[in-house]
Amino acid sequence: MTDKGLFIDRVTITLDGREIVSLSRRVAPGVVLTVMGPSGVGKSTLLAYIGGFLDPAFTASGRAFVDGVEVTALKPEDRHMGILFQDALLFPHMSVGGNLLFALPAGSGDRQERLRRMRQALAGVGLAGLEDRDPATLSGGQKARVALARVLAAAPRALLLDEPFSKLDAALREQMRELVFSKARETGLPVLLVTHDEADAEAAGGDIVKLGE
Amino acid sequence: MLTRLGPLLAIGVLTVPVAFGLAGTLLPAFGFLPVLGGMRFSLAPLTALFAEPAIFSSALMSLVAGLATALVSLVVVMLFTAAWSGTRAFARVQHLVSPLLSVPHAAAAFALAFLIAPSGLIARVISPELTGWQRPPDLLIVHDPLGLSMMVGLIVKEIPFLLLVTLAALPQVKPARTRALIASMGYGRVAGFIFGLWPSIYPQIRLPVFAVIAFATSVVDVAVILGPTTPAPLAVRLVGWMNDPDLSLRYLASAGALLQLFVTAVAIGLWILFERLAARLRDRCALAGWRLRADAPVRWSALLLMLLSGGAIFAGLATLALWSVAGLWQYPDVLPSSFGLRNWMRVLPHLAGPLGTTLLVGLASTLAAAIIAILCLAREDEMGHAPGRWAMALLYLPLVVPQVAFLFGLQLLFILSGVQATLTALVLAHLVFVLPYAYLSLKDPWRAFDRRYDQLAAGLGKGAWRRFLFVRLPMLTRPILAVVAIGFAVSVGLYLPTVLIGAGRLTTITSEAVALGAGGNRRVIGIYAFLQMMLPAVGFAVATIVPALIFRRLRDMQV
Numbered sequence: 226m227t228d229k230g231l232f233i234d235r236v237t238i239t240l241d242g243r244e245i246v247s248l249s250r251r252v253a254p255g256v257v258l259t260v261m262g263p264s265g266v267g268k269s270t271l272l273a274y275i276g277g278f279l280d281p282a283f284t285a286s287g288r289a290f291v292d293g294v295e296v297t298a299l300k301p302e303d304r305h306m307g308i309l310f311q312d313a314l315l316f317p318h319m320s321v322g323g324n325l326l327f328a329l330p331a332g333s334g335d336r337q338e339r340l341r342r343m344r345q346a347l348a349g350v351g352l353a354g355l356e357d358r359d360p361a362t363l364s365g366g367q368k369a370r371v372a373l374a375r376v377l378a379a380a381p382r383a384l385l386l387d388e389p390f391s392k393l394d395a396a397l398r399e400q401m402r403e404l405v406f407s408k409a410r411e412t413g414l415p416v417l418l419v420t421h422d423e424a425d426a427e428a429a430g431g432d433i434v435k436l437g438e
Numbered sequence: 439m440l441t442r443l444g445p446l447l448a449i450g451v452l453t454v455p456v457a458f459g460l461a462g463t464l465l466p467a468f469g470f471l472p473v474l475g476g477m478r479f480s481l482a483p484l485t486a487l488f489a490e491p492a493i494f495s496s497a498l499m500s501l502v503a504g505l506a507t508a509l510v511s512l513v514v515v516m517l518f519t520a521a522w523s524g525t526r527a528f529a530r531v532q533h534l535v536s537p538l539l540s541v542p543h544a545a546a547a548f549a550l551a552f553l554i555a556p557s558g559l560i561a562r563v564i565s566p567e568l569t570g571w572q573r574p575p576d577l578l579i580v581h582d583p584l585g586l587s588m589m590v591g592l593i594v595k596e597i598p599f600l601l602l603v604t605l606a607a608l609p610q611v612k613p614a615r616t617r618a619l620i621a622s623m624g625y626g627r628v629a630g631f632i633f634g635l636w637p638s639i640y641p642q643i644r645l646p647v648f649a650v651i652a653f654a655t656s657v658v659d660v661a662v663i664l665g666p667t668t669p670a671p672l673a674v675r676l677v678g679w680m681n682d683p684d685l686s687l688r689y690l691a692s693a694g695a696l697l698q699l700f701v702t703a704v705a706i707g708l709w710i711l712f713e714r715l716a717a718r719l720r721d722r723c724a725l726a727g728w729r730l731r732a733d734a735p736v737r738w739s740a741l742l743l744m745l746l747s748g749g750a751i752f753a754g755l756a757t758l759a760l761w762s763v764a765g766l767w768q769y770p771d772v773l774p775s776s777f778g779l780r781n782w783m784r785v786l787p788h789l790a791g792p793l794g795t796t797l798l799v800g801l802a803s804t805l806a807a808a809i810i811a812i813l814c815l816a817r818e819d820e821m822g823h824a825p826g827r828w829a830m831a832l833l834y835l836p837l838v839v840p841q842v843a844f845l846f847g848l849q850l851l852f853i854l855s856g857v858q859a860t861l862t863a864l865v866l867a868h869l870v871f872v873l874p875y876a877y878l879s880l881k882d883p884w885r886a887f888d889r890r891y892d893q894l895a896a897g898l899g900k901g902a903w904r905r906f907l908f909v910r911l912p913m914l915t916r917p918i919l920a921v922v923a924i925g926f927a928v929s930v931g932l933y934l935p936t937v938l939i940g941a942g943r944l945t946t947i948t949s950e951a952v953a954l955g956a957g958g959n960r961r962v963i964g965i966y967a968f969l970q971m972m973l974p975a976v977g978f979a980v981a982t983i984v985p986a987l988i989f990r991r992l993r994d995m996q997v
Contacts, residue, residue: 278892301897302900302901310890316891317994318912318992328898362993379897385897
């Protein structure tokens with residue numbers, strides 16, 4: 226039981242000898258750990274390190290485990306970290322459905338089954354029937370929902386959220402928070418949230434770590 | 439990792455042919471050419487060179503042509519950018535001039551020749567009403583002894599090139615802000631630009647300017663078409679010696695190549711001296727606080743010169759096209775009295791070979807260049823930083839060393855290793871010149887790509903190859919196809935590498951066109967030059983239309 230969830234084991238990130246992040250934490254399945262700090266303190270580097278795309282300018286040590294597997298020893302594509310950024314970043318050269326099909330793991334059934342799961346994923350974020358749309362024609366809130374559905378479709382081991390709500394307007398932001406955190410609880414995913422917005426941390430409900438103080 | 443190969447291949451392609459080529463050129467200049475029995479150090483080739491008639495006039499002609507071309511085209515581009523950047527007129531002229539970049543030098547030279555020759559279009563338009571000419575007058579306008587039409591031919595072709603590199607450098611200096619600031623101090627538009635913005639733009643376009651000098655001091659195709667003949671510029675005479683069946687002339691040619699290298703080096707040296715003087719003059723005016731606000735004449739002249747240089751090529755190209763379908767066309771009629779495809783039908787059977795070689799070599803060298811450029815850029819992503827300044831200098835190496843000086847040695851090496859006049863050798867020779875352009879035109883769009891897409895796809899469990907094939911490649915379809923079109927245009931326009939490495943057995947449309955130029959059959963020249971101009975144009979059209987069709991239903995993938 227202690228192995229379940231995300232375990233950040235003495236992760237330290239430095240830039241030119243200056244320490245930016247130093248953290249040891251456990252995040253249980255379905256629980257959110259919020260990392261807060263003003264912009265520019267490098268809180269996103271923690272996500273980058275766990276996700277496997279830390280800029281070579283930084284030096285990092287320490288390990289991260291998910292369900293007992295040391296993900297920091299794996300290639301980025303083998304870590305299965307679901308990432309959400311500020312922008313939805315839907316692939317502009319694919320339809321909405323194409324974005325989701327691209328995310329579905331390769332071994333998940335025949336063509337019909339994959340299409341069924343894609344539609345189900347879209348319906349799960351309240352966007353049933355939009356699979357043939359060009360992502361460019363969606364509203365901001367719809368794009369954010371598709372991005373969430375896409376991340377979940379890939380069956381990730383954990384969610385890494387990099388200020389995912391900051392570009393949405395106030396009403397939409399609340400809805401998205403609700404949706405993201407409830408999905409994480411449903412699927413039992415540990416979540417690492419990086420934000421500078423107190424309200425995000427409050428809605429997340431879990432522990433809060435403050436950087437840069 | 440595969441990407442490690444990128445920089446290695448690039449460095450290899452950029453340096454090995456130049457280094458070995460230079461060695462192969464220089465050793466015979468001092469008597470070393472073992473295949474012909476030259477085993478001992480000797481100054482005889484150089485002595486023989488200096489005994490050639492009018493060799494110094496040829497060298498001087500090359501030197502002057504190089505410096506004049508660089509100076510005039512740079513000044514026009516600088517003044518035009520100073521006077522008009524940020525206006526709608528600027529954007530329009532930019533769109534007008536950009537396509538000219540892809541017109542091969544030889545085609546532009548033919549275009550100019552067909553325009554300004556005594557029997558050219560301009561003379562026809564004003565005759566006989568203004569001139570009274572009923573027959574083409576016996577004037578040496580093309581091939582004039584001072585090389586003026588050759589320089590004009592080079593200038594009209596280098597202006598689009600320098601304008602484009604200037605435009606690429608412009609956004610980095612935040613022109614709108616600085617312009618407003620300087621204007622608020624009461625400086626004239628042109629003076630303010632030259633005092634405030636040009637000093638940060640020029641260092642970024644310095645290597646391209648050197649490339650212009652190197653090209654213009656050693657140009658062959660434009661010189662053959664427009665340049666003086668008694669004596670011809672140095673590089674033209676060199677190529678004559680290199681292709682002479684009398685092999686002992688190889689020593690002379692090598693000595694000549696050495697002189698060519700020296701001439702180009704002197705030209706660049708003089709240019710650097712000129713840079714210092716000009717900077718000092720600029721600083722003196724700036725520190726004196728000269729506002730120079732009455733610059734309207736300068737502004738309008740800059741626009742006029744720009745339009746004139748672009749218009750000349752367009753009008754000339756139209757004339758070429760007209761000649762290719764002309765039946766009887768008597769002097770001084772402005773238009774042919776009949777049109778027909780007879781010329782085309784007659785030439786068509788001879789076109790297949792050169793056209794096939796042009797396409798094959800162009801596509802193969804461009805594909806190789808695009809792959810190497812992509813590998814290099816992918817490697818830069820892994821390293822987390824762009825390569826240093828030395829890499830940029832390396833990129834310009836084949837463009838700043840006179841082509842003729844190292845291609846001749848390369849030709850010797852290829853002969854020795856038995857690969858001369860093979861397609862592989864020709865593709866390799868073209869690759870040397872295509873790669874710099876491929877890398878330079880891909881690097882900005884590649885770096886502008888939002889890498890979070892890549893990170894996100896990795897989070898979705900996609901490996902490096904899948905991320906490249908399914909995310910990055912499709913999202914960069916447009917710039918990559920544009921790079922292919924640019925590379926292809928460069929390859930189509932290459933004359934000297936084709937002539938020397940193809941050795942007359944592999945010919946392209948460009949090498950054929952220049953060879954036919956001597957014959958003077960305007961209808962046939964018209965066809966070849968027209969094709970020369972159309973091939974790059976078709977490349978760009980494909981690069982525009984294909985992505986528009988593939989992504990027609992996806993809005994963010996449109997331009």
